[in-house]
Amino acid sequence: MTMVTVLAGVRAAIIDLDGTMLDTIPDFHVALSGMLAELELPPVAREQIAVMVGKGSENLIRAVLALQLKEDPYSPPVEARFNVAMEAYQRHYLAINGQHSALYPDVLEGLQAMQADGLRLACVTNKPIAFTTPLLKLKGLDGFFELVYGGDSLARKKPDPLPLLTVCADFGLQPAQVVAIGDSSNDAQAARAAGCPVLTVPYGYNHGESVQNIDSDGIVISLLDAARLIRSQTTPT
Ligand SMILES: O=C(O)COP(=O)(O)O
Numbered sequence: 158m159t160m161v162t163v164l165a166g167v168r169a170a171i172i173d174l175d176g177t178m179l180d181t182i183p184d185f186h187v188a189l190s191g192m193l194a195e196l197e198l199p200p201v202a203r204e205q206i207a208v209m210v211g212k213g214s215e216n217l218i219r220a221v222l223a224l225q226l227k228e229d230p231y232s233p234p235v236e237a238r239f240n241v242a243m244e245a246y247q248r249h250y251l252a253i254n255g256q257h258s259a260l261y262p263d264v265l266e267g268l269q270a271m272q273a274d275g276l277r278l279a280c281v282t283n284k285p286i287a288f289t290t291p292l293l294k295l296k297g298l299d300g301f302f303e304l305v306y307g308g309d310s311l312a313r314k315k316p317d318p319l320p321l322l323t324v325c326a327d328f329g330l331q332p333a334q335v336v337a338i339g340d341s342s343n344d345a346q347a348a349r350a351a352g353c354p355v356l357t358v359p360y361g362y363n364h365g366e367s368v369q370n371i372d373s374d375g376i377v378i379s380l381l382d383a384a385r386l387i388r389s390q391t392t393p394t
């Protein structure tokens with residue numbers, strides 16, 4: 158008898174970017190250091206950045222300013238410097254985008270395996286699309302994805318289900334047929350709200366929380382491990 162699981166009907170995968178395919182903390186670190194120097198504020202450590210990434214640029218810049226100014230993210234002192242900070246951040250990030258970031262192990266192998274198994278692939282990230290498109294190209298990832306949505310591509314970003322539901326509609330598939338793979342609770346919440354099964358990689362950035370606490374259908378050690386798990390559950394035995 159074939160075991161029926163949440164992955165049994167999967168035909169497509171939605172894959173997160175930062176913390177799932179690429180370790181981009183070094184890029185964030187260089188761009189934020191440039192921004193903070195212009196604002197005459199002290200730099201932040203890489204470890205501090207890792208807990209703030211995953212909810213898009215606006216959230217990141219507010220969190221960094223709040224930390225360095227010792228204020229609330231929506232306080233008047235943060236508001237007062239937000240626009241200048243965001244402009245500087247975007248300029249610095251685009252100047253170094255991808256130069257300090259690296260693919261995690263077995264990302265290419267995992268994407269190749271999923272493609273070979275006939276899965277349709279989409280990338281959904283909270284990174285702005287203007288950063289995402291050149292980064293995917295630089296790292297040789299762009300050819301894998303039929304669809305790419307950034308954090309500012311649609312009206313709402315993860316943890317809202319909208320980007321995932323948009324991919325499902327674009328593919329003409331039901332949410333139960335589309336697995337989301339990500340590194341954070343942000344990805345899992347979006348997937349749960351959309352009705353997509355979700356797998357978690359343990360090596361990324363989960364807002365400083367343990368990945369064991371994520372409401373996910375499973376933890377996979379790599380995208381290749383994810384490809385093998387999907388294959389084992391979608392192939393009749
Ligand atoms: O918050 C970001 O900039 C990106 O995060 P994500 O690729 O993990 O969605």
Ligand SMILES: [Mg+2]
Nearest residue numbers: 173175176340
């Ligand atoms: Mg991520």
